[in-house]
Each structure stands twice: as C-alpha cells, then as structure tokens.
Amino acid sequence: MTVQGKTILITGACSGIGAETARLLRMRGARVIGIDRDDPNLSLDGFVKADLSTPAAIDAAVAQLPAQVDALCNIAGVPGTAPAKLVGEVNYLGLRHLTEQVLPRVARGGSIVNVASILGAEWPQRVNEHKALAQAKGFEAGAHWLRDHPVPQATCYQYFKEALIVWSAVQSQEWFLQHGVRMNCVAPGPVFTPILGDFVTMLGAERVQADARRMLRPGFADEIAPVIAWLCGDASRWVSGANIPVDGGLASTYL
Numbered sequence: 001m002t003v004q005g006k007t008i009l010i011t012g013a014c015s016g017i018g019a020e021t022a023r024l025l026r027m028r029g030a031r032v033i034g035i036d037r038d039d040p041n042l043s044l045d046g047f048v049k050a051d052l053s054t055p056a057a058i059d060a061a062v063a064q065l066p067a068q069v070d071a072l073c074n075i076a077g078v079p080g081t082a083p084a085k086l087v088g089e090v091n092y093l094g095l096r097h098l099t100e101q102v103l104p105r106v107a108r109g110g111s112i113v114n115v116a117s118i119l120g121a122e123w124p125q126r127v128n129e130h131k132a133l134a135q136a137k138g139f140e141a142g143a144h145w146l147r148d149h150p151v152p153q154a155t156c157y158q159y160f161k162e163a164l165i166v167w168s169a170v171q172s173q174e175w176f177l178q179h180g181v182r183m184n185c186v187a188p189g190p191v192f193t194p195i196l197g198d199f200v201t202m203l204g205a206e207r208v209q210a211d212a213r214r215m216l217r218p219g220f221a222d223e224i225a226p227v228i229a230w231l232c233g234d235a236s237r238w239v240s241g242a243n244i245p246v247d248g249g250l251a252s253t254y255l
C-alpha cells in the first residue's frame, strides 16, 4: 500500500465511511484534509468546513486547499429522506463541481474515488438519461437539466447514485488520458453508520427484510474504507472507470 506521504482530500470526513477512511489513510502515513459541513471529532492534518451543496461554498472551500493533492475521496452524501433537490445538489451536482475544481490540483498518477451505492446498480435502465445529464457540464447546466427532467422524491437517492456511476465512467477516461488522473466508484451495500436508519425509512420494511435474507449482515465502515484507500494508492494505478461493489455479495444476488 503506497499512500505514505500522499495528500488526500476526504469529503464527509466527520462521520461514518469518511471518518474511517480518514483514520485508515492517516494510519498508513497519508496527510488527510477533511471537508465537511460538521466539525471534526477525529484527528486530521487539515480541515475545511463547508456545505458542499452550492458552487459558491465549494469554490470558497477549494480556495483553502493545498495547491497540489494526490487524491480526492468524494464520500459526503445525504440519504433519500432529504429533499430530492438537496440530494441532487450534494450527492451529484456539488460532487461534480468540487471534482472539476480540484482536478487541476491533482498530481499525475493521482486518484479520485466517488462513493456511490448498491442502490445505484440499476443505472443501465436509465443510461441514456444519465449520459445526457453528464453532458450538461457544470453545476448550473446540470441544475437546469434537472429542472426540465424532475426526479421523483421516492427514488431520488437511487437516481443520483446511478447518475454518479455513469458520470464517473464517461468522464474518467478523458481525465486519465489528459491528466493521468484515475476516477473510480465504490458501491457499498448497507453499512452501519448514522444514516442507515434513513435508508430503512426510505426503502420500506419489505425491501429491507428481503435484502436482510440475502446477506450475512450490513457492513461496517472499516470494511469499506480499505477499498477506498486501495483506490487512492499506486497499487491500483491501472484501475480507472470502474464501479467496485463492497457489499458482502449482496449485488450478486440480484442477478
């Protein structure tokens, strides 16, 4: 594992998967800078407090970041119990905007890791829609596209995780060829973090019970973090444009 000495940005570093990823990467010798709307209660090498739902706040946060970084882990996210507009802004439009703003600071050989979800697995059913949204470049153009193509509240979380998987895939090769920067997704199944209860509310008892029978148990954040950390390091230098499930095998049971 070669993250020793790397400077790594982690959004959502104050809780759940982001916090475990920050701890693991620091333990392995990386310099970790967290970005979150909440205050941190863990050790970090730097921290920027920011609400990642608006381009203005994101730009202000980027201005406080180091001139050069080695990796960006986009882990911040809200569940589908939040209003659909906010889910789109944090989980997709803001993530895209932050990544585009940070890209010029990412060194060749660097890595971008986006945390998607098993709930984005049905992206092939809407791939053309997601590609069209990916083509609406920039936060405002994306928001405009979404005003013309409203996303239902009930499935907004799934929709924006699907859109993230498709955008990551279609955008990744251009950045790898032009900048030598890889971009991949990690798709966790259910994980014990503070928002797990929101997913139960969002999906309903029937779906949750059906899934519970297909898996050993929900995952722990420290079972997702090593895969994110691996994608940050040089050992994964030939992996780009992938979406890696980390779900205890749950996704495979839907085949």
Ligand SMILES: NC(=O)c1ccc[n+]([C@@H]2O[C@H](COP(=O)([O-])OP(=O)(O)OC[C@H]3O[C@@H](n4cnc5c(N)ncnc54)[C@H](O)[C@@H]3O)[C@@H](O)[C@H]2O)c1
Pocket: 011, 012, 013, 014, 015, 016, 017, 018, 035, 036, 037, 038, 050, 051, 052, 053, 075, 076, 077, 078, 079, 090, 115, 116, 117, 118, 187, 188, 189, 190, 191, 192, 193, 194, 195, 196, 199
């Ligand atoms: N927990 C699960 O079951 C699960 C499953 C699949 C995917 N995910 C995804 O994993 C990622 C991490 O989630 P988690 O389970 O660790 O949840 P969490 O609530 O523990 O952590 C999310 C973090 O994101 C931050 N955040 C949210 N909105 C923000 C905003 N507007 N600006 C800045 N920071 C913001 C929160 O403050 C928090 O620190 C999310 O993208 C989530 O969608 C979670």
